[in-house]
Amino acid sequence: MTQTAPAPSLDFSINAEQVAQITEEIIAAELAVNDFVASLKPEEQTYENIVIRLTKFENELSGKAQLVSSLSQISPDAAVREASVAAETKYDQFSIDQSMRHDIYSVITSYISKTDLDSLEAEDARLLRKMELRFRRNGLHLSEEQRNEFKELRKRLSEVCIEFNKNWARESSTVKFTREELEGLDDDFLDGLKTEEENGVTKYVLTMKYPDVRPVLKLCKNENTRKVHSKAYESRNKENIPLLEEAIKLRRQAAKVIKRYKSHADYVLEDKMAKTVDAVNKFLEDLANRLYAPGLKEIEELKELKKTEKAERGEKFDGTFNAWDSSYYQRILLENEYSVDQEHIKRFFSLETTIQSFNVYLEMLDIYEKVLGLKFVKVPADKAVVWHPDVQLFECWDAVEDKSFSGYMYLDLFPRENKYPHAACFPLQPSYIAENGERVAPIAAMVANFTKPTADKPSLLKHDEVVTLFHELGHVMHHLCSRTKYARFHGTSVEGDFVEAPSQMLENWCYDPKSLKYLTSHFETGEPISDEIIDRIVKAKNVDAAMLNLRQLFFGIYDMTIHTSDDENIDTTKIYNDLREKISLVAAPEGSFGQAAFGHLMGGYDAGYYGYMWSKVFSSDMFFSKFEKNTLSPEVGYSYRKNILERGSSKDGMDLLKAFLGREPSSDAFMREDIGISN
Structure with missing residues (x-):
């Protein structure tokens, strides 16, 4: 019998009034549960009354909360976007109040103190330990005066971050x-x-x-x-500079109120894989030192290209190499030395071909299907409830085990006014096990800004845009494959410095000859990309790797610098521009202030940007130790799905890595394959 997918649990056609109404309903439901738990007498403090009740509302309401907050970034309706911003602000303020309730803290800690957590199922025990840690990190062990101070700091910080991101998303210069x-x-x-x-x-x-x-x-x-x-x-969103500097101050004050932390970075890193500021700084500084000389050499090589080109054009060469020169001369280097012409290559990466195969399935997703044991089916446009006509909806099914429905994926790939300006996965509905024992399927969206097709030409992707597509779809796969009991452990809820590893690993398929052959088709002739061009793409993978990684290190070092600073009058522009020149070896444009549009700092990556490089170590280890010999191996892919993707954050990231690798992780592959330095 043919199975039918359940209707999506989220309705993207809601109007501004409904956004406000849903938010009120979420708040009322959560408050009722919290009040009940807080009122429990010692003899009433049971697993059923505490854990079951708290997780039930969290499971059932988290998707709706994600919906009303995500609409501010993706809805084409201005009224809905404004209502979404207001809803997110209101719910964040409410959540901060609830997370600071000492009466709930007392009940939870009382129950934990008389419960043998080791006797519980692993995910249940982890849930309670995480609850206790969150309470401590919220300062609930402090005096009432200190708790109130911490709560007010967090409320203001939430407002500042929302305003920053609103400005960033709506930038229109x-x-x-x-x-x-x-x-x-x-x-x-x-x-x-x-x-x-x-x-x-x-x-x-x-x-x-x-x-x-x-x-x-x-x-x-x-x-x-x-x-x-x-x-x-690099000079957009000037209005965000005071917001960022206020956020840094608020974060520093909040960390000091709790007293256990020297800085905001210390606070953030406590529940990350890295654990300490020293560990992160050592990691970043070591890489920066090792890449300094290779970076200078690469810049000198590009300078010579600039000198030659200036002479050919009859223009004066002033001996400088600037921020606006990097991409231009790196492109010329690739064309001259490796014959990699992105404008030619993009003709083989038509989004309609890369995304839409002859069988209506995604060609790119065909790779995920083969490796992860999945099956994707496009929902006809007339039956898909979406937030914009450009958005496509796909069903995801298991193709290995029980052939069950795995979840929904939305693709919102083209730019429009007031839309989220970059590329990201939006985790809309986490999966969990409902009271009746059935699994509630997840929903995730990939949002991007690729060139829109014209009347006579499809959207053509440069190779680096294909890498972006693979990366963000990797996050989507993490959601669709996750199988956890509780919503809070679903998908990419893993430690912040591990969250990028699964999607970074999947970028390697963009440099795999077999996969590239499978993905490509010239938009006019239908011919696949030639073996010669594939060979050039693979060989050019690490061209100027030192410069590119130094730029990433700059962002990470800047992030850690401002979030460990005690300077009450911090000048984020001066620090940004000074560190950029020192670490990346290329100065920012004069008078610019790139940090004002550094969205990661106000979107959950504060004191965590290092995680991109940190997790890259693990992603390289996973790929080159397991997939390199056969990138489309369903056996290895299934092991990866079971040991990494399905687990979400129900276990520590390091434990997941060791289970998949069968050993402790190593940085050897990262240094060899991504940096070009042999240990």
Whole structure:
């Protein structure tokens, strides 16, 4: 008998009034449960009255809470976006109040003190231990005066972060150039831009969105155009500077109130894999030192390319290498030394081909199907409730074990006004086991900003955009494959410095010859990409790896610097620009303030950006020790799904790694394959 997928549990057609109403319902339901638990007398403090009740509302309401907060980033309706921001602010304030309730803390700690946690199921015991840790981290062991101070700090911090991200998502500045000033950009790109007439001259309008910024910085031969666009890009959201600096101050104050922590970074790292500031700083500084000399060498090589090109164009070379030069001359290096022409390569990565295969399934997802044992089915547009006509909906089914429904995936891939400006996975509905014993299926969305197709040409992806697509879909797979009892342990709820490892590992398929052959098809001829071009892509993988990794290290070091600082009058712009030049070896555009649009700092990665590099160590170890010999191995893929993806955060990340690898993790593969330095 053919199985039918259940209807999605979230309704994206809700209006602004419904957003507010759902938020009120969530708050009322959560308050009722918390009041009940807080009122329990010692003899009433049982597993059923505490754990079952608390997790029931958390399981059942977490998806709705994600829905009302996510709409601020994805809804095309201004009223819904505003209602979503208001709802998120209101619920965050309520959540902070509830997380600071000493009466609930007293009941939980009383129950834990008389319970043998080792006698419980592993996930139940972990849940209680995590509850106790969260209470301690909220300062509930402190005096009432200190608790109230901590609560007010967190409330204000929530408001500041929401305002920062609202500004960031809605940034709409533009720059304008003539056709001559955009020398090097092809007609396909220019034809997709808006134009305006100024004094009889046609000017092309470019935004600060990736589909506009990246082509200009990579392809435009006019250095001044690159300079102007680069400076504008790195000088957006000036209004966010005071918000970031207030957030840093609030975080520092909150950590000091609890007294157990020297800094906000100490507070954050307590429940991460790294554990300590010293461990993170040692990791970052060691890599920065090892990459310093190779980075300087790579910059000198690019400088020579710039000198040569300037001479060919009859232009003066001033001996400098600037922020707006990196992407441009790295592209020339790839074309000259490795014959890697991204503009040619993108013709083989039509999004309609990469995403839509001949059998209506995703070709890219076919790889996930083969490796992870899944099956994807597109929901017809007339039957899919989505938040915008561009959005597609897919069913995910298990293809190995019980053939059951695994979850829903939404794809929102093209830019539009007031939409989330980058690429990310939105975890909309976590999975959990309901009271009746049935599994509630997860829902996740991939949101991106790839170039939109035109009437006569599909969306064509550069290879690095294909890598982004694989990466974010990796997060989606983490959600769809997760099998945990409780919503709070679902999917990417793992430690912050492990969360990127599964998706980073999947990026390696973008450099696997077999996978590249499978993915590609010229949008006009249907021919797959040639073995020669594939060989060039693979060989060019680590070109300028030192420079690229130094840039990532700069972000991580900046993050740790501001979140360990005791400076009450911190100047985030000066620190940002000084460290950028020192660590990445390339200065920021003069007068710019890139930290104002560094969304990670206000979106959950504060004192955690190092995690991208930290988790890369683990992702490389997993891939090169398990998948390298056969990247499409269903046996290895199934082991990965069972040991890593299915577990969510029901176990520590290190335990998951060791279970999959069969040993302690090692940095050897990372240093060898991603940095190019042999141990």
